[in-house]
Amino acid sequence: xxxxxxxxxxxxxxxxxxxxxxxxxxxxxxxxxxxxxxxxxxxxxxxxxxxxxxxxxxxxxxxxxxxxxxxxxxxxxxxxxxxxxxxxxxxxxxxxxxxxxxxxxxxxxxxxxxxxxxxxxxxxxxxxxxxxxxxxxxxxxxxxxxxxxxxxxxxxxxxxxxxxxxxxxxxxxxxxxxxxxxxxxxxxxxxxxxxxxxxxxxxxxxxxxxxxxxxxxxxxxxxxxxxxxxxxxxxxxxxxxxxxxxx
Amino acid sequence: xxxxxxxxxxxxxxxxxxxxxxxxxxxxxxxxxxxxxxxxxxxxxxxxxxxxxxxxxxxxxxxxxxxxxxxxxxxxxxxxxxxxxxxxxxxxxxxxxxxxxxxxxxxxxxxxxxxxxxxxxxxxxxxxxxxxxxxxxxxxxxxxxxxxxxxxxxxxxxxxxxxxxxxxxxxxxxxxxxxxxxxxxxxxxxxxxxxxxxxxxxxxxxxxxxxxxxxxxxxxxxxxxxxxxxxxxxxxxxxxxxxxxxxxxx
Numbered sequence: 001x002x003x004x005x006x007x008x009x010x011x012x013x014x015x016x017x018x019x020x021x022x023x024x025x026x027x028x029x030x031x032x033x034x035x036x037x038x039x040x041x042x043x044x045x046x047x048x049x050x051x052x053x054x055x056x057x058x059x060x061x062x063x064x065x066x067x068x069x070x071x072x073x074x075x076x077x078x079x080x081x082x083x084x085x086x087x088x089x090x091x092x093x094x095x096x097x098x099x100x101x102x103x104x105x106x107x108x109x110x111x112x113x114x115x116x117x118x119x120x121x122x123x124x125x126x127x128x129x130x131x132x133x134x135x136x137x138x139x140x141x142x143x144x145x146x147x148x149x150x151x152x153x154x155x156x157x158x159x160x161x162x163x164x165x166x167x168x169x170x171x172x173x174x175x176x177x178x179x180x181x182x183x184x185x186x187x188x189x190x191x192x193x194x195x196x197x198x199x200x201x202x203x204x205x206x207x208x209x210x211x212x213x214x215x216x217x218x219x220x221x222x223x224x225x226x227x228x229x230x231x232x233x234x235x236x237x238x239x240x241x242x243x244x245x246x247x
Numbered sequence: 248x249x250x251x252x253x254x255x256x257x258x259x260x261x262x263x264x265x266x267x268x269x270x271x272x273x274x275x276x277x278x279x280x281x282x283x284x285x286x287x288x289x290x291x292x293x294x295x296x297x298x299x300x301x302x303x304x305x306x307x308x309x310x311x312x313x314x315x316x317x318x319x320x321x322x323x324x325x326x327x328x329x330x331x332x333x334x335x336x337x338x339x340x341x342x343x344x345x346x347x348x349x350x351x352x353x354x355x356x357x358x359x360x361x362x363x364x365x366x367x368x369x370x371x372x373x374x375x376x377x378x379x380x381x382x383x384x385x386x387x388x389x390x391x392x393x394x395x396x397x398x399x400x401x402x403x404x405x406x407x408x409x410x411x412x413x414x415x416x417x418x419x420x421x422x423x424x425x426x427x428x429x430x431x432x433x434x435x436x437x438x439x440x441x442x443x444x445x446x447x448x449x450x451x452x453x454x455x456x457x458x459x460x461x462x463x464x465x466x467x468x469x470x471x472x473x474x475x476x477x478x479x480x481x482x483x484x485x486x487x488x489x490x491x492x493x494x495x496x497x
Contacts, residue, residue, distance in 0.1 A: 002350075005347075005350075006348065009344065009347040009348055010348075012344075013333070013336070013340075013344050016340075017333070017335055017336075020335045020336070020376075021335050082331050082332070082333065082334060083327060083328075083329055083331030084331045084332065084333055086292070086297050086327045086331065087325070087327060087331055087332075087345075087389075087392070089296075089297055090295040090296055090297050090320060090323070090325050090327075091320065091345070091348045091349070092317045092318075092320040092321045092348070092349065092350070093317075093348060094317070245297060245298050245299060246298075246299055247256065247257060247258040247259070247263075247298065247301070
């Protein structure tokens with residue numbers, strides 16, 4: 001199909017863009033070092049004495065908070081800075097094909113980074129007898145989480161030609177998405193607000209929906225939540241890009 | 248081939264383009280002349296579908312740019328101002344990317360890239376990344392991109408900007424050659440360029456068309472037959488204060 005061919009072309013260019021610059025390698029090394037450090041040193045992987053990857057996945061919302069915006073911040077701001085946006089959007093493609101293509105390329109890159117953590121799966125299987133179904137659903141949840149943050153970064157990068165502003169805005173929005181359902185914050189909120197209000201606020205949080213995946217529960221509602229965050233943010237990106245040109 | 252009717256573009260309260268109408272047929276090279284900030288680039292960005300017009304209509308080969316943008320964009324090759332390109336890509340990678348977006352695949356794509364490279368003399372820098380290119384080469388790379396699908400309509404925003412005299416001469420020759428069986432619209436603020444390459448000229452000032460005709464017709468308006476005198480007589484310099492509705496009729 002024509003639309004898919006255009007999306008694939010954009011994806012291919014974007015993905016190779018990561019690997020022709022040092023970004024990809026710096027990111028992969030730092031991501032793997034940090035996941036290792038958090039899992040084994042801070043998460044006490046060995047001392048816990050259980051065959052699970054809880055200490056691995058628990059840190060992902062916080063790790064992604066800084067690393068995913070670093071991947072996504074250039075998506076559109078770079079196009080604006082270089083002026084290639086004008087080139088791209090006067091090609092015979094629709095702007096949503098460009099948006100989806102760019103998003104999928106970065107998501108695929110994050111999936112690759114996540115895939116390279118396979119040694120922890122091997123380690124835990126070597127030392128114990130974990131439930132690999134739970135590990136699988138943990139990975140799915142982690143990927144959905146990364147996709148949601150990435151869609152936020154995609155939106156903020158469309159707002160500005162400055163990558164630093166794009167990064168900071170994105171971190172702030174993602175931080176909100178975490179804190180709205182972070183247990184210490186919800187505990188605090190229950191002192192002021194009724195439980196219903198707290199539940200509504202917490203329902204907007206990625207934490208609430210991420211936890212299910214870590215328990216090995218692939219709940220449709222959680223998948224729908226992440227998918228709608230991604231969909232909404234990409235739609236907003238499209239609106240921003242259109243409005244900028246409308247003057 | 249291109250019909251532009253009562254085109255208006257407003258940025259906030261400011262009218263960048265104010266009621267511009269013209270049409271261009273195959274075999275014509277239309278030069279857009281005007282001082283900096285006159286609305287040349289904005290007009291071109293609307294014709295290429297980058298900016299949606301505030302009001303007015305653009306038809307490219309019978310396709311309305313607002314209602315049927317994909318069909319209209321297929322017919323156009325566009326060189327934006329400042330010749331942008333992806334800094335981290337090689338010239339070859341960039342041209343292949345653009346060819347793919349134009350729907351060219353396999354052998355057809357290879358041939359198209361080869362043709363554009365030959366036309367713009369890029370053989371020597373084919374595997375160099377775009378951010379290492381000199382301004383002239385960067386410009387020609389972007390020009391090659393606009394020619395890659397052998398479009399029927401070429402829209403070039405200041406195609407000779409930043410080129411040395413030899414390259415300028417080459418590009419003017421190329422425009423003239425391509426203009427024989429295509430539609431070419433290009434903008435410039437260099438007057439000699441207009442005489443060298445255009446079959447028709449439109450002079451734009453402060454968003455309006457203030458004069459239009461063949462280079463010879465325009466020249467005839469000045470007693471000495473010089474184009475730059477005509478240009479100065481009908482466009483206002485930046486330094487002159489004006490009110491927004493000021494109209495200049497040549």
